[in-house]
Amino acid sequence: MYLKQIEQLVVLQKVDDEIVLLQDELKxxxxxxxxxxxxxxxxxxxxxxxxxxxxxxxxxxxxxxxxxxxxxxxxxxxxxxxxxxxxxxxxxxxxxxxxxxxxxxxxxxxxxxxxxxxxxxxxxxxxxxxxxxxxxxxxxxxxxxxxxxxxxxxxxxxxxxxxxxxEAGQAVPRPILQRYEFIRSRLKNPVIVPVHAGICSGCHIAIPPQSFIELQKGIQILSCPNCQRLIYWSEHIEPEVKPEDEAAENAAE
Ligand SMILES: [Zn+2]
Missing domain, CATH: 1.10.287.1490 (Helix Hairpins)
Structure with a gap:
């Protein structure tokens, strides 16, 4: 359940990254x-x-x-x-x-x-x-x-x-989605970021050890206490797929 939500939030993030790029290109x-x-x-x-x-x-x-x-x-x-x-x-x-x-x-x-x-x-x-x-x-x-x-x-x-x-939004509980949108409206992209070795990759500051332990348990969606971005443990989600790999994957489906 938790992993599915994080996964969908990451998908949402990827979609939003591309939207930002496209809107910039259009401008x-x-x-x-x-x-x-x-x-x-x-x-x-x-x-x-x-x-x-x-x-x-x-x-x-x-x-x-x-x-x-x-x-x-x-x-x-x-x-x-x-x-x-x-x-x-x-x-x-x-x-x-x-x-x-x-x-x-x-x-x-x-x-x-x-x-x-x-x-x-x-x-x-x-x-x-x-x-x-x-x-x-x-x-x-x-x-x-x-x-x-x-x-x-x-x-x-x-x-x-x-x-x-x-689609991605539907898999995420409303309050979390609202938090996502709230952060998106306040902060520069990205909204949800992985934590590698205890370091938030949004602000590059270490999160408290207790939070890191909580994060690794994978029960509750947490925010970085420093930058407020949603965080997940990098080991929980597979490394990002490159766009061309993704295209190949989609074609194979
Ligand atoms: Zn942070």
């Missing part, structure tokens, strides 16, 4: 997605910056074209007026003005070349960024799908564990 699962989304936002921000630059450069290009056009028209007009100038002074003044207009337009043509080069650089930059964005988008699709799968898997396992927890 951490979306972190990868959040990280990818953050990177995606960073890429979007730099694309926005490049688009601003492109807009500025295109405006520059338009302005230069407009100015070149205006001065070319003025230059043509001056050329046709040259025929009609009356005196030398006027003629020289017009020559100077035309020289100036030509010089300015040459300067603008050079500026246009620089702007065109920068435009092509920034367009390439934007194409690179768009490529990165596409790559990250497909990475995100895959990550979201696998997250969904992981959540479903973990949830299914949690449901299974919930059932096993109920």
């Amino acid at each position: 951490r699962a979306p972190e990868q997605i959040i990280e990818l989304e953050k990177r995606r936002q960073d890429i979007e921000d730099s694309a926005e910056l490049v688009r601003d630059k492109l807009k500025y450069l295109t405006d520059q290009q338009k302005r230069l074209d407009g100015e070149i056009e205006t001065d070319s028209v003025r230059l043509k007009k001056s050329k046709s007026k040259m025929m009609m100038v009356g005196n030398q002074k006027e003629y020289h003044a017009m020559m100077r003005e035309m020289d100036n207009l030509e010089k300015q337009n040459r300067g603008r043509e050079e500026e246009k070349t620089t702007v065109a080069e920068e435009l092509s650089r920034q367009n390439q930059e934007l194409a690179d960024i768009d490529g990165q964005a596409k790559e990250l988008d497909s990475e995100l699709v895959v990550a979201r799908e696998s997250l969904d799968a992981r959540i479903q898997q973990a949830q299914a396992r949690l449901d299974e564990l919930g059932l096993r927890r109920n």
